[in-house]
Amino acid sequence: FRPVTELTVSLNGKWTLSNSNGSLLLPAEVPGCVHSALQQQGFILDPYFRFNDLSYRWISLDNWTYTTTFTVPPQLRVKRKVLLVFDGVDTVASVSLNGVTVGKTDNMFRRYDFSVSDLLKDGDNVLEVNLLSPVVYASERRKAHSSYRVPPECPPDVQKGECHVNFIRKEQSSFSWDWGPSFPTMGLWKGVQLEAFDILQLVQVSSVPLYDSSVSQWKLQVELHVDAVQTTNGRVTLSIPELGTEQTSQMQFLQGKTKNSFVLNINTSSQVKLWWPSGHGDQHFYRLAVRGFQDGFLVLNTESKVYFRAVELVQEPVVGSPGLSFYFRINGKPIFLKGSNWIPAHSFQDRVTPAVLRNLLQSAVDANMNGLRVWGGGVYEQDLFYDICDELGIMVWQDFMFACAMYPTEDDFIQTVREEVVQQVRRLKSHPSIIIWSGNNENEAALATDWFNIPAAQRPTYLKDYVTLYVDNIRQIVQEEDQSRPFLISSPTNGAESEQEGWVAANPYDPHYGDVHFYSYTLDCWDWRTFPRTRFASEYGFQSWPSFSTLHLVSVKEDWSYDSNFTSHRQHHEAGNQQMLLQAALHFNLPNSTDPLRRFTDTLYITQVMQAQCVKTQTEFYRRSRSEIIGGEGQTMGALYWQLNDIWQAPSWSSIEFGGKWKMLHYFAQSFFAPVLPVGFEDDETLLVYAVSDLSHDLKLRAVVTVYSWSELDPVCTRTSDLLTVPEGSAVPVFKQPVAALLAGCGRCSRPTCLLTFHLEDGGGQQQGPTNHHFLCSPKDAQGLKTPNITAKVQQDESGFTVSLHSASVAPFVWLDVGNVAGRFSSNGFLMVSRNRTVRFDAWRPTSVAELSASLTVTSLTDVY
Template sequence: MSVCGALFVGLVLFGCCCGGLSEGSSLSLDGKWGLLNSNGSLSLGAQVPGCVHSALQQQGIIQDPYYRFNDVLYQWIALENWTYSTTFSLNSPFRDKSKVLLIFEGIDTVSTVSLNGITLGQTDNMFQRYDFSVKGILKDKDNVLEVSLTSPVHYAKDRRQCHVNFIRKEQCSFSWDWGPSFPTMGLWKGVRLEAFDQIQIIQVSAVTLYNSNASQWMVEVELVVDAVYTLNDVDLTLSISELMSVESHKVQFVTGRSKVKFTLHINTQSKVKLWWPRGHGEQPFYWVDITGSLKQEKIVNEIAKGEEFVAVVADANMNALRVWGGGVYEQDLFYNLCDQMGIMVWQDFMFACALYPTEKDFIQSVREEVVQQVQRLKSHPSIIVWSGNNENEAALATDWFDIPGTEKPKYVKDYVTLYVNNIRDIVLKEDQSRPFLVSSPTNGAESEQEGWVSEDPYDPHYGDTHFYSYTHDCLDWTSFPRTRFASEYGFQSWPSLSTLRQVSTEDDRRYDSAFSSHRQHHGDGNQQMLQQAALHFLLPNSTDAHKRYTDTIYITQVMQAQCVKAQSEFYRRSQSELIEGKGMTMGALYWQLNDIWQAPSWSSIEFGGKWKMLHYFAQNFFAPFLPIGFEDEDEFFIYVVSDLDEDLRLSSAIFLYNWSKFHPVRSIYNKIPILIPGGSAVNIYKSCFVTFHLEDKDGKQQGPSNYLFFSPLKDAQGILPPNITAKVSKEGEAFSIFLQSEAIAPFVWLDVGDVPGRFSSNGFLMFTRNTTVSFYPWRPTNVTELSQSLTVTTLRDVY
């Protein structure tokens, strides 16, 4: 994969002591508030930040909303109106400042805000920050602040049917095919007062640009400020001391909110260290010092801090994530962690699988949302692309909503108005450092030529592709699109029994129970999982209902892992092939990473953080270099894919096994080193279960082993009961699990129940008699607890 480095800069902000930033006062209003429902029958304490559902649960008024059918039983909560209130006092120096703002970082969603009985304004967008000027309203004591929230269900329904898209709120909170319906309300981000005499900095961003003609890096810094009065000829100095770069500017801050930009040109004699995506280099950063003086007062500073890593993604050898358009813009910490770990982010705007209005008020709200989010996020080098929406071009092009032909031009016009004339226009003005895609999937420039809505947005010749097929054999690589970029694909599975046990009763734990049906929000999803599994495996048939249920969960996870493995490996080996104008696949993002409740979904991480078998598989199929085997017209091929930046010279080792024996029937070593160019996929072997790996010149294995089954395992002959035994021992902060098997065992699955943590490897093909796996606990445990909790399941155990 071709990648480019970027210059990553942090910010050190400096203000003045004369009543500007440094002497401005801030008072957090987070903490315990009061919460009241519409008719006053419920009055309780509520934590801010938070939401109504969490407050009701914390006060014992409702149970776990995720337990059994509580998502239905608690629908009344979203149908009520609720009011948050708090009382606070202030000291005189705070009130004496020239300007005092009441700031809500996030209100979910439709509300009226009042202070001391005076209405300050209304809110209607979950993704916006709201500022209210309150200087003349504040008192020294007993200030009463109220936020009256309107039911998001009634608000949206009053505007149209179907109505979810008519409110600027997290779209999946009204349910999706992998999640429950909990249309939340609340103060979901912080609330504070800020007072200042001269100027308040609202947002600071720094974007790096490269002038290829001058061979020079530039840092474009932008300040969004609120000035009490116009400030002329303010001296600002930008500097990166490590790069021996400094530049001074005179700027003007006009009264009210305004934005100023200025540029620091990096010294061409300095050696710049670039930020690289994970797997391609390091992630260094530089501090940009922004210093300024008002009335020649003393300068002080504030320095931002961050965390260490995004472990769950990095541990699975992923280097990219997509923030999907049906959720929320992530918190700053998420992007900071991605910056630090080199995880690239595909950032959607929050529009998904629907047609949206273009009335003036809606557009105005969206424009403010987009401006705020781009200004907040554009400093992060981890964000590699903006995307206007999820699947809305495809929805129009392929007529998801049965729009009459005569009406379609109207909907296309609205689509262009929202995403092109407004969102795209704002993004291109606010951030010139990264590309903007109007939709996903899209044909990109081809869609633009066709008036922004292509005849076939899924055309693999262009742009990115989403691909799902639940009825065809998911291991048949010939059915996959040879696309430029696979930005969405996947298959469902059920979470583990230990995860489901938290929200179910014993009677619920049957595949045909009312609970299992209720938790499945994808049409025919439970049946589709079994139908797919039946193509490849014998389905569990134990007469013990509990065992049959747990075996079925296991089979769905095996099938999901195999399905996504096959498709991911196809996309990876297609990165160097162009066949009939299709191929050169330069990205594979499977759907989806995480769950939001305990239910079947496309995720590889269960609610609570437990890894599914798919996530363990991803460690291998996303490894930096990997041998991939497949059949084509009765011939066996092995490709080696490499995402490394250097060339490798490795040999192949191929082993043919009989299921009933540990010793390979045949071993084939290609001792002639094969050149594997970095960033490529190379066909290295042509020639019935086989394993294969790569070796260096000394015969040492490099990278993971892989395998290929030449028949569905339901037809395989000679798979014997492995009777695996396990012994647990303590090894430093981790635990070692020594496994011994009597036979080759496919899909060996280790589970320690409710003990949180992860294994070094899981769901693997055990083709040696002995192997050792490590377990990394997420809480204190011991050998006795792990030994008693540990279960080992293989494919042969469920038949």
């Protein structure tokens, strides 16, 4: 066969960058952005250092021009069609080649291509991309929309951000958010290349598996997006060699860009190996080969991964409850989603390396997560993100990029959004990890509960805009492009019930329907009664500060106190620093060291203790509610806390600090998301222990409850329940006893003097799942709690580093920190009720026993008093 005749020439690499008046001229990498180029060339310092987010506001208020000069090989010049392709322009730009304007861009989330065959010449070709200030552009678009306001006009003052981000199709959080800085980026954030061909070009191939349960048959819907120079006849062969499946179809390659759909019937359905979420099976894939012929010549030749995975969002009446269920069935099996919410991993997307992505996603799976929600105020993530999720079995709830705002619905805005949605769905729909599309973040709730003080008379205008954007456009496109997975208009939403109510429910937070976002910083987070017993919790959480080693990189000595200008500046959530201390003070004595630095680091620690314990309590409540309906509420089937990762070094709701260090919360998540988990709580002065199982088989388990005195390390007494059957995928009570009776049977114990640990065992006495704890009083009221004087010894063996701890007494929230040595411990933040304990340390860079010993600090609760 004659080979495929496409030719691609990358234009990535060194360009030059200049500002509007020409006072700055510097080299710039593509892909990249203006801020990165300025920093790399020494024009600015680290944008994250101290107050530089404010100092460098001028960058996004200027216009910038990227320029490159290139030559093209003769074999490209003679091609019949040559396209100049931009995979991502951030954001509003005019593109010219050899002095001729070839097109404009206005959407960060779109791929743009411009036909340039007639403009290329021998020798040097000059390509210019003139970028407008996104801040000025958004403001001008707002002024042009004079008939009515589109709120919010500006972010809250505490966020120190820019206004009117809802008027530009750009990462919404780049104008600031309550966990991130304002860095309205500009640049060529993805690749640029010339693509040339004589006959046709394969723009994209996608494959979506569809399962027909009535005949137990898989079929694969394959789409080829082709750009042809002229209409020609040909044939296409699709094959999956591993399944022995091959099919050839005649087709006409129409001139221009076309979508060509094929259905490949899989005749060996019984043997098809499926893709399963992490913890439920393997992530098997097959290779799909696509070959296209025209006049006997090979004109298409590509291979892609194919995964067989079916997903359903089940919304059905619930016995004993008003409302509807809300859970995901994967390959016919109900799956409880355990995980978190994903935000952009950096303000400057060019800094999000493969290593950063893999570390964060592996950290999610290593904490027993099986799901992440890609939140709608950031970016549609890069291909590698979804590839890793496919590989690791992480289910992705994918928002479209609209968040916490109303949006305009002018024709040009709708048109660019339509193109964005088409492109993103086509790009992403082959990934089995994506199990649902969601139209926006919190915009239904914003309308329903009137976040923006819209007068009643104007409400119909905003409702109409809402339906126009999300229902008539985004939903319609998604349903045309992808029949393989569910679509929700918003999150939170009442799902099917919201649709019945005209797409905006009276109360989108109704726990009887859909998913719920819930935040409360003033109620006592140790009291599970304060949480809604929702069908699905897709956002909830508490803030904490990152560790000192993370903050140290972007601050100076005068910043190192809890009431410094720096700590105030980094807090973008109104009253957030005070809320953390108020919540912590409910159960802990606040740090009071006379040494200012010690007091600061102790306070950072106590915010992490508070956050970890709060999210643990709430998540365990959701996990134990999966099999129950109480007062018409329950059957919770998802717990995605806010948020997994950080965008910079600052206080936030994250469980992983910027740079990858695990907070105490992330170590806790390893346990509270464990496949088998004991959950203990009190109801009406009675202790209950539930056994929660995500496994695919029944277990026989008993609870073992051990009572300890705060003042000594030997257990006071132990109570064991009878063996009970714990069915697959369920939560059942296995232990119940009034606390007074439990303590009376133990002799010398009262609520202030004792605490409990508990675990699950099978009939053979083997422990199943982690050991958990339950405090009978607030630790600040504990009697007999001493300073444990923990000693630590770092050692190294063939498997790596270990830290051996010895404690003189019970020690809650034992925290090991090795400063700026990147890595993580096998366990951390734990309750130590034994004299000795050994934990492993997995270093992410070369280190030594000497360095670790010198860096290691061990903190427990009484050390901060």
